[in-house]
Amino acid sequence: xxxxxxxxxxxxxxxxxxxxxxxxxxxxxxxxxxxxxxxxxxxxxxxxxxxxxxxxxxxxxxxxxxxxxxxxxxxxxxxxxxxxxxxxxxxxxxxxxxxxxxxxxxxxxxxxxxxxxxxxxxxxxxxxxxxxxx
Amino acid sequence: xxxxxxxxxxxxxxxxxxxxxxxxxxxxxxxxxxxxxxxxxxxxxxxxxxxxxxxxxxxxxxxxxxxxxxxxxxxxxxxxxxxxxxxxxxxxxxxxxxxxxxxxxxxxxxxxxxxxxxxxxxxxxxxxxxxxxxxxxxxxxxxxxxxxxxxxxxxxxxxxxxxxxxxxxxxxxxxxxxxxxxxxxxxxxxxxxxxxxxxxxxxxxxxxxxxxxxxxxxxxxxxxxxxxxxxxxxxxxxxxxxxxxxxxxxxxxxxxxxxxxxxxxxxxxxxxxxxxxxxxxxxxxxxxxxxxxxxxxxxxxxxxxxxxxxxxxxxxxxxxxxxxxxxxxxxxxxxxxxxxxxxxxxxxxxxxxxxxxxxxxxxxxxxxxxxxxxxxxxxxxxxxxxxxxxxxxxxxxxxxxxxxxxxxxxxxxxxxxxxxxxxxxxxxxxxxxxxxxxxxxxxxxx
Numbered sequence: 001x002x003x004x005x006x007x008x009x010x011x012x013x014x015x016x017x018x019x020x021x022x023x024x025x026x027x028x029x030x031x032x033x034x035x036x037x038x039x040x041x042x043x044x045x046x047x048x049x050x051x052x053x054x055x056x057x058x059x060x061x062x063x064x065x066x067x068x069x070x071x072x073x074x075x076x077x078x079x080x081x082x083x084x085x086x087x088x089x090x091x092x093x094x095x096x097x098x099x100x101x102x103x104x105x106x107x108x109x110x111x112x113x114x115x116x117x118x119x120x121x122x123x124x125x126x127x128x129x130x131x132x133x134x
Numbered sequence: 135x136x137x138x139x140x141x142x143x144x145x146x147x148x149x150x151x152x153x154x155x156x157x158x159x160x161x162x163x164x165x166x167x168x169x170x171x172x173x174x175x176x177x178x179x180x181x182x183x184x185x186x187x188x189x190x191x192x193x194x195x196x197x198x199x200x201x202x203x204x205x206x207x208x209x210x211x212x213x214x215x216x217x218x219x220x221x222x223x224x225x226x227x228x229x230x231x232x233x234x235x236x237x238x239x240x241x242x243x244x245x246x247x248x249x250x251x252x253x254x255x256x257x258x259x260x261x262x263x264x265x266x267x268x269x270x271x272x273x274x275x276x277x278x279x280x281x282x283x284x285x286x287x288x289x290x291x292x293x294x295x296x297x298x299x300x301x302x303x304x305x306x307x308x309x310x311x312x313x314x315x316x317x318x319x320x321x322x323x324x325x326x327x328x329x330x331x332x333x334x335x336x337x338x339x340x341x342x343x344x345x346x347x348x349x350x351x352x353x354x355x356x357x358x359x360x361x362x363x364x365x366x367x368x369x370x371x372x373x374x375x376x377x378x379x380x381x382x383x384x385x386x387x388x389x390x391x392x393x394x395x396x397x398x399x400x401x402x403x404x405x406x407x408x409x410x411x412x413x414x415x416x417x418x419x420x421x422x423x424x425x426x427x428x429x430x431x432x433x434x435x436x437x438x439x440x441x442x443x444x445x446x447x448x449x450x451x452x453x454x455x456x457x458x459x460x461x462x463x464x465x466x467x468x469x470x471x472x473x474x475x476x477x478x479x480x481x482x483x484x485x486x487x488x489x490x491x492x493x494x495x496x497x498x499x500x501x502x503x504x505x506x507x508x509x510x511x512x513x514x515x516x517x518x519x520x521x522x523x524x525x526x527x528x529x530x531x532x533x534x535x536x537x538x539x540x541x542x543x544x545x546x547x548x549x550x551x552x553x554x555x556x557x558x559x560x561x562x563x564x565x566x567x568x569x570x571x572x573x574x575x576x577x578x579x580x
Contacts, residue, residue, distance in 0.1 A: 066198075067184060067202055067205060068205060098204060098205075099201065123205040125182040125183040125184070125205070126167075126183045126185050126192075127167060
């Protein structure tokens, strides 16, 4: 037991000195695994970053090229876009109404609608994200 | 008036926001994608992004500005200076959309914006102009007219011109032929209108301008004059009020001429008549600016009036509640335009990040600026950092204050025109008031 404790102390010292993250020691019947606490935290951070990167990669935004009220229902009350709907480049996804003129808003991206970020009739300025797609 | 949309950026947008705040009027800032971190966006009650960085896609895009007014419920638009400030079509569109345009009526902008028409109006109203021609259609006829009636040297001017564009001097027939084509090409490119005319060139003139203010009820007064002779390539660098070495009789005649012409054209806002003054103090009408000007601040300093606030209340239909006798300028004011420019290398614009910014202060100093530490001067627009206005009991005190302020001003990260301004202020001829529009060229070879 004493030998094991000495061995653990020694491995901890090596771990610290060499700035290692993990040591697996096996000899005869003795099996020791030493791991730094910090390592798990770093590991989590790395995973989080990966998730953020994934989100940015997956989602894109269709942004307004006009200023006015954004409508995504046609005159019969039928939505031009809905969540889960695939859309193509050039597809009309709504209208932006300004000074009584309705300008069709066409998608410059293709994908599947993840979220409509504005309510029907909300105002938008130039560059505002209207629809989240993936 | 409840809410003003400011169709501009930079220091003038902030100037207008401040005036509106004092009047208890809400403000809407518009901005391009390049200006999202600008101070006017933060200072206004609301802000609307109106387009991409290029001015053509944002600050000059009339439908986007009108749309921004609609979605915010703004009931008035102030155009500032530059961009759409002298665009008669924009003023008319505002009126069609029942938006109060804080500036003159669109007819005035149209008539005075066309230099040939403005000249005709001046002649009709006994305002002196230099000898000149109408729009030139044939260079041979122009040569004949110059020989018989005008005499060289002449200035070729674009009728749609402004900011020195489309202007060329000709000292003989050969130069006339050559420079007319150059002026026409430049005017076509800048204003989409190649029309030019010729005026007798006044050698070494002073640039003196009269600030006027009018209401919608036919009342017009002037707020005194400004001397803006310190120019480089027709761009003003330093402006002063009152004008130094101006005989009182001439001052009064210029003021009267400006008011007479403004009344004749039904001018109903703040505006400026620019005159050239020759060596014998004869003055000649040059052009009218139908908007607020950068240098309005020096007039404010010596009259104690807030010209932007006057513009706002008069646009609403208020009656001008002062007479010419009420205007008694006091003291002396100087404005220096501080630009991010490399004065050692042809005044080349230096866009970039301002890493350190400490403004001057103390008695008699006003700073109008949109800049702050960490602000990035965009390459898309003019390179102005701000304006220093120094007020003193007389010119000598104003110059001393301006020098103090320039020395106190710390701006790091970009080159500025501060060192050049200091050189001008130290110049003996400047101090004595021996200044014409040729001053910078003569004294500094620039």
